[in-house]
Amino acid sequence: MIGKGTRAASVRYVLGAALGMASMTGVALAQDAASDALVARGRYLATAADCAACHTAPHGGKPFAGGYGIASPLGSIYASNITPSRTAGIGNYTEAQFSSAVREGIRGDGAHLYPAMPYTSYAKLTDQDIHALYAYFTHEVRPVDERAPATQLPFPFNLRFSMMFWNALYLDNSRFTPDPAKSAEVNRGAYLAIALGHCDTCHTPRNVMMAEIGGKELGGASLGSWIAPNVTPDPVSGIGSWSSDDLFRYLKTGDVPGKAQAAGPMAEAIEHSFQHLTDDDLKAIVAYVRQVPAIRDAADRKSRDSFGLASGREAVIRGAAGTLDNGEKIFTGDCAACHHPSGGGSKDGYYPQLFHNTATGASIPDNLIAAILEGVDRTVNGQHVFMPGFSHGSYVDELSDQDVADVANYVLTQFGNPAVKVSVADVVSIRNGGPKPLLARVGGYIVPAMVAGAVVLLGLIGLIVARRRKA
């Protein structure tokens, strides 16, 4: 699909550009020259790549005007304005500069981007697709002349040039090449899932330098408050027990009754990106995901969507006021009105069941805790699914760390994986943005650490950095 139409479009673009050159210059030339089909292709690619997830601020931000602070373990990284504004955006970018930014993480002014921008994934994008994205961002996206806030990370992460060395180690700047041993659908899926959808950005664990670990693709990783789970085809630790239809439905709607509901960043990905992809493209992603190497966590006994059963407690506890422990009391007071005292959810599925639910069956309870604290917010196909959060500022009920731990443990015991326990410290951690990776914890010490472990060149620069610190 990507092939023919796009190539034809780009041929038209080149011809158009050549014809227009005599009388027009600059952006005006390109505007006339870009064909509707090319721009439409770019729009679809931008959706598949979910550029808006970061570059359009939530709750009414102007499209692609940036300003959204992406919570990273190292501090907020502000998405830039990528509208074609000449003063605040990328209006002055040539296509080559655009390409460098997207695929190599180098801004128009030469400065390095942080890998919060998933350029290590986008590096796989084809030239044709970069061309279409450029056409879309320069011709259809409306310019917004408002500068996004500058990102200010603490030392040493504020030294953007240090990303040069990180890139030298971790950026594979080669384009996607189809694997002839795999079907066209799987290859298409691989391109969609990695080059565009950058699934790996969240689902692949990272090493101490925050680079994705080879051999662990899609094996699951912490995103801070939320976990991007193992989505390899292992039947116990991954999604091997799901049918292709289940996976398709999940990507299309974020809701597979009796298995999982999307929340947090995955809800955003479905809302902004996946639900808008063609069915064929979603099927291709499913086909790809189902054939990546399976990864098993030896501690897992059964799949995370297979735990628990309905509760019959309601008939037992009524008339016994004051006898419930705190977790059960909060469950029946704050959860049962929607999820039903049985935990079975509502008949129409708007309120999901709590047993046979990946949030309660996972071996790591982060997504359960995060859902209780932050709620669920997902608009798919015009339907707004909304669960209120119960953290500070909740309109419904503000729960303490102890309350959240108690109700999470009750839910895990009653409906989920009873071997998993939530402590107050776990809740405090999720409330504060989740476990911090080593890089964030060691902060400035990472420079000498890099010196010790890296190549000679890196060591030299490390010394320079150290000298600058003294100066």
Next chain:
Amino acid sequence: MAHPTFSSSGDVTADVVIVGSGVVGAIIAHQMAAAGHSVVMLEAGLRLKRSDIVENWRNMSFHNRVHSDFQGLYPQAPLAPAPLYFPANDYVGLNGPDGSAFKQGYLRTVGGTTWHWAASCWRHLPADFRMKTNYGVGRDWAISYDDLEPYYCRAEDAMGVSGPHDPELQSPRERSRPYPRDMIPFGYGDRRVAELVNPHGFHLVPIPQGRSIQPFEDRPSCCGNNNCQPICPIGAMYNGIQHVVKAEDAGAVVLDQAVAYRIDTDDKNRVTAIHWYDADKKSHKATGRTFVLACNGIETPRLLLLAANEHNPTGIANSSDQVGRNMMDHSGVHATFLANEPLWFGRGPAQSSCIVGPRDGGFRSTYSANKMILNNISRVGPATQQALELGLVGQALEDEIRRRAACGVDLSVSLEPLPDPNNRLTLSKTRRDPLGLACPDIYYDVGEYVRKGAGAAADQIKQVAGLLGGTELRITTSFNANNHIMGGVIMGSDPKDSVVDGDCRAHDHSNLWLPGGGAMPSASVVNTTLSMVALGIKAADSIQADFQGGRV
């Protein structure tokens, strides 16, 4: 962000001192804090958790449920009692010919009584502001509908009101902008009753409501638990706690279990401080530049009277002797009957539609208007009680409960009292609260205007019941309270016969505001909360203007 400052002994200083953390106090607190002022709120009652209240409700007895005990499930602060009726605690002493019609259910708790309201968000009619001019009865407001209309809009925005976009269904139609959300769709019963009664001029309209069928801000969508009163179990219904939380996020501080009892004034009769007792009965002082009492229609006049001082010997703000007078509520009746077809009331929110045909007209010069709410509270409870009384058992019992629940209709009819200075709240000479502060006594007589209006309403009820093929029609013979407490700090242009001006500012004290139901000089027949909030926002604007103008 500005915060109040506390001394080591627990006294506090803030730009704005607000007594009461219900919807009016909380919305003012939020506006003032968001504008950069330090705000402290003194709340007599406890800070509650929704889950505790929901659990108390789930464990409530059948008797209390069927008889609508909305108070008993809310724990009370030991030092700040509020009315209880199962059994009665006689915190508010009632007397007079219709004392029993003034059994108000209000909460003293962080977030206030909107914990258990039904979220009806009505506007007064333009005519309601000019009762004396139009009909020669009651009083005119110091402001017009047009003056309050922008504040009605802001109140609707703040509370996320769903109301009809169709002007045919609006009451009143005079609006400068649409509701934030379109009406909650009619249920089957609402549609069917509208078909049958509207051709006869009854004008059934949707009730504007502080809830929505799509999420609003951080509030989930209403899914029809039908449990608005006594507690929305999922927080889909607006209540004051939402603005308490917003105010706190903007820097305001709420002190719970802080019972205000004394008010200091200076030689210009400006308020300088409010004293309160904490949970250990220790007294503290809140000094400030501006003061707001938003304690509700009973507690605000009670506090003003309790706080009488040397310069104000009959009570704060009471040079007119009107504090505590003109007490009003929509004294009402209930009518129940069985329609001759299933209408299935009890699905969706507790209130859904209402007959407003008799809301206004020339007859108001002689008798009260009314509105008839088609109560949408599930009829299963009363149906069960009735079926049991028939002595049925087994399948026959189940069938009868089903039939009665499906066909049962309950009209909640509200009437409009006139402000009467003899309907008066005074301080009890015999009963005191645990802090030794006098409890309120209230003399209440609904008056001939309401009694005549009730007669007219009875004829209309019979007609409605007839149109629905009704049997077993029962109309209550004594008036019931509706918890819409008005009049005790009445608004007017003349300081000699009223307590506050059109901004709810006390005539006697230039830095004291008394917004809420107590200020309302006419009751109309509609629930008061939206008008109370509109008055609160108008008061907040005038407080802000005083800060901006350097007058405080």
